[in-house]
Amino acid sequence: MSDSVDRPDEESAPASGPDIRRLADWDADRLHELASEFETPLYVLDPQRIRENCRRLQRAFPAAEIQYAAKAHTGRTTLETVHDEGLDVECASAGEVRRALAAGVPGADVTYTAVNPPAGDLDDFVDAWAENPGLTVTAGAADTLDRLADREFDGRLRLRINPGVGAGHHEKVVTGGHPKFGVGLDRAPDLAESAAARFEFAGIHAHAGSGISGEGLDDHRELVRRMGELARTLDNRGLSVETVDVGGGFGVPYREDAPPLDLDAVAGATREALGETDATLAIEPGRYVVADAGLLLTRVNTVKETPESVVAGVDAGMTTLLRPALYDAYHAVRNLQAPPASRETVGVTVAGPVCETADLLCENRPLPRPEREDLLAVGNAGAYGYEMTSTYNSRPRPAEVTVDGELLRRRERLADVTRAERPPSEANGFRARDPDTDR
Ligand code: LLP
Numbered sequence: 001m002s003d004s005v006d007r008p009d010e011e012s013a014p015a016s017g018p019d020i021r022r023l024a025d026w027d028a029d030r031l032h033e034l035a036s037e038f039e040t041p042l043y044v045l046d047p048q049r050i051r052e053n054c055r056r057l058q059r060a061f062p063a064a065e066i067q068y069a070a071k072a073h074t075g076r077t078t079l080e081t082v083h084d085e086g087l088d089v090e091c092a093s094a095g096e097v098r099r100a101l102a103a104g105v106p107g108a109d110v111t112y113t114a115v116n117p118p119a120g121d122l123d124d125f126v127d128a129w130a131e132n133p134g135l136t137v138t139a140g141a142a143d144t145l146d147r148l149a150d151r152e153f154d155g156r157l158r159l160r161i162n163p164g165v166g167a168g169h170h171e172k173v174v175t176g177g178h179p180k181f182g183v184g185l186d187r188a189p190d191l192a193e194s195a196a197a198r199f200e201f202a203g204i205h206a207h208a209g210s211g212i213s214g215e216g217l218d219d220h221r222e223l224v225r226r227m228g229e230l231a232r233t234l235d236n237r238g239l240s241v242e243t244v245d246v247g248g249g250f251g252v253p254y255r256e257d258a259p260p261l262d263l264d265a266v267a268g269a270t271r272e273a274l275g276e277t278d279a280t281l282a283i284e285p286g287r288y289v290v291a292d293a294g295l296l297l298t299r300v301n302t303v304k305e306t307p308e309s310v311v312a313g314v315d316a317g318m319t320t321l322l323r324p325a326l327y328d329a330y331h332a333v334r335n336l337q338a339p340p341a342s343r344e345t346v347g348v349t350v351a352g353p354v355c356e357t358a359d360l361l362c363e364n365r366p367l368p369r370p371e372r373e374d375l376l377a378v379g380n381a382g383a384y385g386y387e388m389t390s391t392y393n394s395r396p397r398p399a400e401v402t403v404d405g406e407l408l409r410r411r412e413r414l415a416d417v418t419r420a421e422r423p424p425s426e427a428n429g430f431r432a433r434d435p436d437t438d439r
Contacts, residue, residue: 317352
């Protein structure tokens with residue numbers, strides 16, 4: 001956490017906003033203007049809402065080190081905004097470390113969580129560390145410690161623990177307890193001791209999973225309890241534990257009627273579960289910071305009546321927002337065209353342009369009867385939205401703008417998709433295109 005950031009006192013506290021911003025809260029006229037100016041599909045981001053989310057986290061966890069999990073949205077504006085609000089940044093690759101540093105986040109506020117790190121990532125991280133000795137790496141295998149030592153790294157290191165318990169919105173995002181992640185609790189004390197002899201030991205880390213709410217919170221509490229216990233074990237062995245990092249995972253409500261997470265209650269339960277320790281608590285929220293700060297705009301291009309539902313073909317799909325296809329994730333959809341009363345409500349399936357059945361944004365959802373050219377908004381797209389886009393089907397990635405109309409990232413063109421491909425070769429029977437004469 002940057003020393004320069006003052007904690008606001010209650011009276012001068014900057015606005016931290018409501019617990020959740022619903023899709024219905026976005027101004028439809030503004031979204032229409034943005035879609036007209038920048039076309040669709042289009043990601044819209046509200047940096048002010050990112051600030052509010054940071055502030056609510058800081059209010060609930062006043063003594064904790066809060067690291068934004070950059071993977072949720074790694075855009076430069078997002079990184080600058082969270083850093084300006086006083087958050088540190090947790091990175092999932094050397095590339096994310098480079099982007100955080102490039103956004104002006106000091107090395108001392110950046111952690112790299114190295115999961116099976118490819119050699120190139122370790123090389124690049126160690127190079128970045130030579131210039132930014134405050135960088136921290138979190139490693140979850142004895143082998144990774146050896147590979148770091150091989151590179152003459154002796155800087156700040158956190159040991160990733162497999163806490164034997166996990167949680168999350170879908171089995172594919174539960175990490176705690178999976179053998180892929182971290183070293184077992186039984187092996188942790190010996191490995192921590194060996195790490196402390198070779199590196200600057202910066203504490204212990206675990207991550208339960210992503211999108212935790214409801215009964216998952218009990219599992220998260222159990223994870224924190226086990227980590228607190230481990231910290232005391234290490235302390236008894238004379239090992240000073242600077243930080244107990246309990247990862248991210250705070251859920252947001254994706255359904256319109258789901259209640260927001262009671263962050264203060266979660267924070268209270270976390271502190272209680274951690275128990276007595278001199279170590280600083282660290283958390284790594286990603287989704288909570290950016291999910292409701294972003295949405296996706298998409299336009300209806302084809303309407304088809306079927307016996308099952310009305311299918312609204314749109315220009316966004318699994319290449320634009322992967323979560324529904326990958327996790328069966330629910331995202332709220334709002335038809336911005338229709339004054340709600342003017343069209344009957346029917347079961348609508350919103351389908352993208354990819355020839356895969358998974359390419360649906362929602363299925364048979366009660367929505368106003370769609371018409372061609374309608375503008376639809378898809379909610380909570382700020383987290384793991386743009387970051388998980390792909391160019392499958394040779395679809396260039398969409399543009400991203402702020403709600404104020406600042407272009408954050410231009411729409412890609414086909415040339416961006418093919419940029420790294422080898423040029424056409426006449427020997428293979430291809431004829432080089434002449435951009436002036438060929439279509
Ligand atoms: N820390 C670590 C070590 C993580 O692996 C993650 C997420 C986080 C923090 C942040 O978790 P969050 O607060 O955002 O839940 N693509 C999936 C989510 C995968 C998250 C992976 N790790 C989705 O769209 O739901």
